[in-house]
Each structure stands twice: as structure tokens, then as C-alpha cells.
Amino acid sequence: MTSQSSALRSTRTAAVIGAGQTGVTAALGLLDAGFDVTLYSDRDQRALRDDVPATGTALEFGETQQAESALGLDTFTGRAPRHTGLSVRIAGPAGEELIGFDGHFDGYAGVAVDTRLKADERLTAFLERGGRFAVEPVTPERLDTIAAATDLTLVATGRGGLSDLFPIDEARTVYARPQRSLLTVTVTGLGFGPDVFAHRSRAGGAHSGFSIFAEQGEAWWGPYLHKDAGPSWAFLGWARPGSEWEKRFAAADSAESAHSIVQQLYRDHIDWDLPEVLSTRTIAEDPHSWLKGAVRPVVRAGVGHTASGHAVAALGDTATAYDPIAGQGAQSGLIQAQRLVAAAAVHDGPFDAEWINRRYAEFLSARGDAANWVTRLFLGDPELAEIGGQLFATAAVDDRFASALVGLLHRPQSFLGVDSLDAAGTFVAEITGQDPAELLARFQPAGRFDRSAYNADEHSSLASR
Ligand SMILES: Cc1cc2nc3c(=O)[nH]c(=O)nc-3n(C[C@H](O)[C@H](O)[C@H](O)COP(=O)(O)OP(=O)(O)OC[C@H]3O[C@@H](n4cnc5c(N)ncnc54)[C@H](O)[C@@H]3O)c2cc1C
Known part of the structure; x- marks a missing residue:
């Protein structure tokens, strides 16, 4: 039974769109969990490191470091x-x-830690371990093709990118502007x-x-x-x-x-x-x-659908954007990535909308809702x-x-x-x-x-x- 499950799992494919620190972390985690992973990025590795600013300060603490350790990653x-x-x-x-x-x-x-440094080192490890890195800006049409051919597709394109694919959760989004x-x-x-x-x-x-x-x-x-x-x-x-x-x-x-x-x-x-x-x-x-x-603090739905109806999962800033006053954005993304990888590794069924929704609800309950509440405290x-x-x-x-x-x-x-x-x-x-x-x-x-x-x-x- 165990070997049959492992054999099934080893043939599964994953796509991660966006090679910021959250996307790269998830891609490396899925690769190590036995998935065949392609990571899509609108920039090549050098440009990701040297042509853009870090997305944010990305101060992180113990609980986030534990999530990174659970993926076997350096916490710096x-x-x-x-x-x-x-x-x-x-x-x-x-x-x-x-x-x-x-x-x-x-x-x-x-x-x-500079998000560019963390993403760069994890991308190097991803490539060394056999991950595929595709440099192309992924459009909604292209995402439809990718999701059709892939078992599990994660969208980690940051606050802009493909985030509009995921409806805003109006009950959890309290601010109309930054x-x-x-x-x-x-x-x-x-x-x-x-x-x-x-x-x-x-x-x-x-x-x-x-x-x-x-x-x-x-x-x-x-x-x-x-x-x-x-x-x-x-x-x-x-x-x-x-x-x-x-x-x-x-x-x-x-x-x-x-x-x-x-x-x-x-x-x-x-x-x-x-x-x-x-x-x-x-x-x-x-x-x-x-x-x-x-940053307008926004919570989105965890699942989005491509034009042909394929379910894709939102990850990191694409799922939830925080004002950085309580330092929750990078932390949330990394914890969400680790939880998704751990759940995907032991799941033998389809990665459908129901599975993605359930994982996201668990993440919000375990961390996301509290992170938003503390951010509101510090925002006054x-x-x-x-x-x-x-x-x-x-x-x-x-x-x-x-x-x-x-x-x-x-x-x-x-x-x-x-x-x-x-x-x-x-x-x-x-x-x-x-x-x-x-x-x-x-x-x-x-x-x-x-x-x-x-x-x-x-x-x-x-x-x-
Ligand atoms: C000023 C500031 C300070 C912060 N301080 C903290 C802090 O102290 N602690 C904390 O926890 N968080 C902090 N944050 C939040 C944190 O920086 C972010 O949550 C985190 O870096 C987001 O990472 P990400 O990988 O989800 O998104 P991003 O870093 O935005 O990565 C997305 C990637 O996707 C790529 N992309 C976009 N569109 C496409 C496309 N169509 N196709 C292919 N690729 C695409 C982008 O080019 C980018 O490389 C701060 C944020 C800001 C703005």
C-alpha cells in the first residue's frame, strides 16, 4: 500500500507561477516531496536577484522559521x-x-533576510535538484493551458500579477484602500x-x-x-x-x-x-x-478558476496582502507554502477546488485570520x-x-x-x-x-x- 501510494505520488506534476520567495519555497518543497515541478517566472534568475528591489523587509520569527525547517530549508x-x-x-x-x-x-x-537572496538560493537548489524553470510572463490564457496539463497549480505572482483571478473575500477585507x-x-x-x-x-x-x-x-x-x-x-x-x-x-x-x-x-x-x-x-x-x-490589506479566495474551469491555488501575497506594520506578509506566505506542501505530499486524490478551499480555510484558521487581526491592532x-x-x-x-x-x-x-x-x-x-x-x-x-x-x-x- 505504501509503495503503491509513493509510486502514484511520484508521477504527479505541479506548476508554480511566480518566483518570489514564496513561490520558490513552495516549488522546492513540492520537488522534495516527489512532484515533477515547473516554476514559471517573468524574470530570469539574475534579474530576480539584481534588477528589482526586495518585495519587503520580510522580518520573520520562530513559527515561520519552524515552517522553513520543516521543509528542510535554511532559516538564515x-x-x-x-x-x-x-x-x-x-x-x-x-x-x-x-x-x-x-x-x-x-x-x-x-x-x-533580503527576499531576493532567499529566493535566489532556493532557486539554485531547485535547479540543482532537477526542477524546471521556465522564464515567461504567464498570462491568464497561458495559465489555463498550464493548469489543464498539471495536477496542482499554485499562483504566487505577488499582489499584482494574476491575483485578480481570485475573488476578494469581502467579509475578511475591511479596508477599501491602503x-x-x-x-x-x-x-x-x-x-x-x-x-x-x-x-x-x-x-x-x-x-x-x-x-x-x-x-x-x-x-x-x-x-x-x-x-x-x-x-x-x-x-x-x-x-x-x-x-x-x-x-x-x-x-x-x-x-x-x-x-x-x-x-x-x-x-x-x-x-x-x-x-x-x-x-x-x-x-x-x-x-x-x-x-x-x-499595500491595501486584502484577503482573497484561496481558489481561482481559469477560463476552462481548472482550479488553481493562490499563495503568498496573491492570496493575502498585509500592510507590513506587524510583519505578517512574508511569514504568512512561507507558513502557507509549508502547509500546502505537507498536505499535498500525503494526498492521493485530485487537487480540485474542494481540496484547495479546505487547505486555505485551515491556513486562515491556523494563522491568516490572526495575522490580519494583529495587523489591524498595530495599524491603530x-x-x-x-x-x-x-x-x-x-x-x-x-x-x-x-x-x-x-x-x-x-x-x-x-x-x-x-x-x-x-x-x-x-x-x-x-x-x-x-x-x-x-x-x-x-x-x-x-x-x-x-x-x-x-x-x-x-x-x-x-x-x-
Ligand atoms: C515595505 C514592506 C515591508 C515588509 N516587511 C515585512 C516584514 O517585516 N515581515 C513580513 O513577514 N512581511 C513583510 N512584508 C511582506 C513581504 O515582503 C511579502 O509578503 C513577501 O515578500 C511576498 O512574497 P511573494 O513571493 O508572495 O510575492 P512577490 O515577492 O511579489 O513575488 C511574486 C513574483 O511573481 C512574479 N510575477 C508576477 N506576475 C507574474 C506572471 N504573470 N508570470 C510570471 N511571474 C510573475 C514577480 O515578478 C515576482 O517575482 C513587507 C512588505 C513591504 C511592501
């Missing part, structure tokens, strides 16, 4: 600078310095030791730093593994619609200009981190080390604003809770039922063992955040590298 935790926590500063509408806390990642670490404008740039010249961002955390450069401005947006710095420069830092900024920050971000048209805009932003608004930010410089060998844009969604105020203030008075709150980026699931102030109180009590009202009563506005005393001159050997 041995190569990328590790994030061991997140330090948060929150300012009010007039810039009042209100809330500060430093959460530690409890039993796991984060790594932000909630932020985004600007990101990757830089070098800054180390990761305890002296870097020491005013924010004793962990220094091992903790990423997040600053929230009620009326303007958010700004984040974190250690990053760049495809050419290696260990480096990434800035990621969010600007609220109509804000002054939005105008600043819109003016970026190169890595240099994005970097200047970020440095000026820190001079004008976020001076507590300024010395570190001023000591950074752009990565000369990569003109695509920056990105601006916006009106439905969650009061809850957010309570939780962030509590984090400022209780270290355990601060760690649990930043831990939602790693495992968002525990937050899924928190949809009222009462539920938020229970959530706090379960984590801290204390009365949530008493904890909240201890909260005092920060008044003035500690300022950086970082001296770039003392690090000139690093800066000159």
Missing part, C-alpha cells in the same frame, strides 16, 4: 543579524513623549553591539526600534541581511494618509534621496535616535535598495484603538506583558479573540497574573524619552568599511 538564523526584541516609543498628536517599553522575544529570534504610504531603504555603516541604540534597550543593536506618532505614522529600524552588503540595517516608514510624512515619502526617487528623507525625518521628529541614523549610508552596489508604495484600526491604548500602556508598566505584546508578531493567534476592552483585560491578566486595572493605573506618561549618546567617531573603523 545562523547568518543574519538576529533580532532579540523590539523597543517601542509612542508619541501623541503634538509629539508628546508618552509610552516607552522594550519587549524581549521569548525563546525565539527574528531575522530579516492605510499607509510606505518608504523603505537598506543601509550600512552601523553595527549591532550593545552601544548601538543603547538608550532604547540594554540589548542595543540586537533589538529593533519602532517609533509611533499618533498623527503622522510609524518608523522602524532593524538589523537586516542584504544580498550584497551582508549584515546591514533596514529602515521602514509608514505615513498616514494626508500627513506631512506622506509628502516627504512621496518625494523619494532613489536610494540616496530615500536615505536623505529618512535622515531629515529623524532630525525633525525622532531626535532620540538621530546619531545612529546619521551614521548610516546607502549601499553603493545596489541601486534597488529602497522602495516606496502602499478604529475598532481596536481603545484596546490598543490599554495594551500599549500596560506594556510600559509590565515587562512580561511588553514581551507578550511584541510576541504577537511571532505568534498572532493568542490575540484573535481579543475584540473588547473586557477581553483585553482578560488577555492582560492571563499573561501577567495581575489585575489589568491596577496595572493600567500605574501607567505614567514617559515625559521625555532617553536620547542616544552614540558616537559615530568611536566606530569609524566600521563606518569606513
Whole structure:
């Protein structure tokens, strides 16, 4: 029986459309599971690595790394600078310095790896192990032909591409437009030791730093593994619609200009981190080390149908697009890919619409719905604003809770039922063992955040590298 099943499985074919990190991960996983796999890409391998920006920062944590390990893949935790926590500063509408806390990642670490590097290495492994790589932009008509000739077809063409094939899930899609404008740039010249961002955390450069401005947006710095420069830092900024920050971000048209805009932003608004930010410089060998844009958070159906009615599965950003404020997009895509591969490997029947729908429903229930809910918390969604105020203030008075709150980026699931102030109180009590009202009563506005005393001159050997 076992050998018969294996023989059946080894003859099955799979097509993956889109060679971003999610598509390549699924293609390699299916190949290793015994499928005959063709990966379709609108760019060749070199162009995927060198002619486009990374899709996003792609910071990921323990649960995602476990999914990658389950596929036998390198998680990069041995190569990328590790994030061991997140330090948060929150300012009010007039810039009042209100809330500060430093959460530690409890039993796991984060790594932000250039999506181009990860996809490139996995594509190399895919080719070495006998996978087929077809360089062609796949049209809906071509997809129809591919799906007709293939047992399992996955569409991982990102937020644009072929995503329109998958109807929007209106019940799960709450925003009609993007909630932020985004600007990101990757830089070098800054180390990761305890002296870097020491005013924010004793962990220094091992903790990423997040600053929230009620009326303007958010700004984040974190250690990053760049495809050419290696260990480096990434800035990621969010600007609220109509804000002054939005105008600043819109003016970026190169890595240099994005970097200047970020440095000026820190001079004008976020001076507590300024010395570190001023000591950074752009990565000369990569003109695509920056990105601006916006993401409308959208959840789509997991199954789509080609013109002749063949069922195909949505994967990664094609299935669900998240605003990156809670770092859920890349994580979701990789977890979804691993789950699909594991389920396909043991399935002997057809990969029809029912099978695809069931897998997607399981994924949404295991991760996707919670990831969206936590993203809404960090976006300051009106439905969650009061809850957010309570939780962030509590984090400022209780270290355990601060760690649990930043831990939602790693495992968002525990937050899924928190949809009222009462539920938020229970959530706090379960984590801290204390009365949530008493904890909240201890909260005092920060008044003035500690300022950086970082001296770039003392690090000139690093800066000159
Ligand atoms: C600014 C920013 C920061 C982010 N930060 C984080 C974070 O910290 N943590 C996190 O988890 N997530 C983050 N994300 C999200 C994350 O980057 C994405 O979810 C992830 O990289 C998407 O990967 P993908 O492979 O699904 O899609 P993509 O990377 O978009 O890949 C799709 C591929 O398909 C190709 N393609 C498109 N159309 C076709 C076609 N017709 N035929 C053939 N090929 C096609 C494209 O060229 C591309 O190569 C961030 C996103 C942004 C924008």
C-alpha cells in the first residue's frame, strides 16, 4: 500500500507561477516531496536577484522559521543579524513623549533576510535538484493551458500579477484602500553591539526600534541581511494618509534621496535616535535598495478558476496582502507554502477546488485570520484603538506583558479573540497574573524619552568599511 501510494505520488506534476520567495519555497518543497515541478517566472534568475528591489523587509520569527525547517530549508538564523526584541516609543498628536517599553522575544529570534537572496538560493537548489524553470510572463490564457496539463497549480505572482483571478473575500477585507504610504531603504555603516541604540534597550543593536506618532505614522529600524552588503540595517516608514510624512515619502526617487528623507525625518521628529541614523549610508552596489508604495490589506479566495474551469491555488501575497506594520506578509506566505506542501505530499486524490478551499480555510484558521487581526491592532484600526491604548500602556508598566505584546508578531493567534476592552483585560491578566486595572493605573506618561549618546567617531573603523 505504501509503495503503491509513493509510486502514484511520484508521477504527479505541479506548476508554480511566480518566483518570489514564496513561490520558490513552495516549488522546492513540492520537488522534495516527489512532484515533477515547473516554476514559471517573468524574470530570469539574475534579474530576480539584481534588477528589482526586495518585495519587503520580510522580518520573520520562530513559527515561520519552524515552517522553513520543516521543509528542510535554511532559516538564515545562523547568518543574519538576529533580532532579540523590539523597543517601542509612542508619541501623541503634538509629539508628546508618552509610552516607552522594550519587549524581549521569548525563546525565539527574528531575522530579516533580503527576499531576493532567499529566493535566489532556493532557486539554485531547485535547479540543482532537477526542477524546471521556465522564464515567461504567464498570462491568464497561458495559465489555463498550464493548469489543464498539471495536477496542482499554485499562483504566487505577488499582489499584482494574476491575483485578480481570485475573488476578494469581502467579509475578511475591511479596508477599501491602503492605510499607509510606505518608504523603505537598506543601509550600512552601523553595527549591532550593545552601544548601538543603547538608550532604547540594554540589548542595543540586537533589538529593533519602532517609533509611533499618533498623527503622522510609524518608523522602524532593524538589523537586516542584504544580498550584497551582508549584515546591514533596514529602515521602514509608514505615513498616514494626508500627513506631512506622506509628502516627504512621496518625494523619494532613489536610494540616496530615500536615505536623505529618512535622515531629515529623524532630525525633525525622532531626535532620540538621530546619531545612529546619521551614521548610516546607502549601499553603493545596489541601486534597488529602497522602495516606496502602499499595500491595501486584502484577503482573497484561496481558489481561482481559469477560463476552462481548472482550479488553481493562490499563495503568498496573491492570496493575502498585509500592510507590513506587524510583519505578517512574508511569514504568512512561507507558513502557507509549508502547509500546502505537507498536505499535498500525503494526498492521493485530485487537487480540485474542494481540496484547495479546505487547505486555505485551515491556513486562515491556523494563522491568516490572526495575522490580519494583529495587523489591524498595530495599524491603530478604529475598532481596536481603545484596546490598543490599554495594551500599549500596560506594556510600559509590565515587562512580561511588553514581551507578550511584541510576541504577537511571532505568534498572532493568542490575540484573535481579543475584540473588547473586557477581553483585553482578560488577555492582560492571563499573561501577567495581575489585575489589568491596577496595572493600567500605574501607567505614567514617559515625559521625555532617553536620547542616544552614540558616537559615530568611536566606530569609524566600521563606518569606513
Ligand atoms: C515595505 C514592506 C515591508 C515588509 N516587511 C515585512 C516584514 O517585516 N515581515 C513580513 O513577514 N512581511 C513583510 N512584508 C511582506 C513581504 O515582503 C511579502 O509578503 C513577501 O515578500 C511576498 O512574497 P511573494 O513571493 O508572495 O510575492 P512577490 O515577492 O511579489 O513575488 C511574486 C513574483 O511573481 C512574479 N510575477 C508576477 N506576475 C507574474 C506572471 N504573470 N508570470 C510570471 N511571474 C510573475 C514577480 O515578478 C515576482 O517575482 C513587507 C512588505 C513591504 C511592501
